[in-house]
Amino acid sequence: MTFPRLIAALTMMLAAAGSQAYDFKTVGANPVILYDAPSTKGGKLFVVPRGAPLEVVLAYGEWLKVRDVNGELAWTEAKGLSARRNVIVKSANLKVRATPDDAASTVFTADKGVLLELSETAAGGWIKVRHRDGLIGYVKNSEVWGI
Structure with a gap:
């Protein structure tokens, strides 16, 4: 293999690894x-x-x-x-919804930095979460860190 081909192959491998x-x-x-x-x-x-x-x-x-x-x-x-998954709330007063919908009723509000257990992913960029007090609801992926 020539040097330019080796460089190209290594570049492609690194790009693939970075896209995981x-x-x-x-x-x-x-x-x-x-x-x-x-x-x-x-x-x-x-x-x-x-x-x-x-x-x-x-x-x-x-x-x-x-x-x-x-x-x-x-x-x-x-x-x-x-392997258990938790997420951290990224902003103050995050509304955790009853269903994965912006118009759904609020189950509870979580402050910035609160840990929530990830229960499952839902359609449309939502995830189902559980608070340590047992309350369950939905938040958008973009509103938490760890997903």
Whole structure:
């Protein structure tokens, strides 16, 4: 293979990898530490509380490079994350609706930063969520982070 073809092939592979769907995980039962390198010997950057969603950017053995709700990148051990899905409300006074419709009645209102459990996706860019108090409703994908 010639050098220009090799470069073209590598570029296409990188473009394909960049177009993959986002993979989100949730911090498990215990808070996790985010490091500046994929090792417990790396510098400790943050502690992320249980239930918080993290976007998985890269996997490296037992370590994951993740992005938090603020856009910060760091490393954490994969064992501390769960496949369970939570989302974070992005704006104040988010109306959680009874059905996936802007005109639907409001079940409850959630403040910015509130964690909601993702129950299922619905048509038209809506998701079904559950508050820790047991209330269930629908919000638009664009109104939360972690999906």
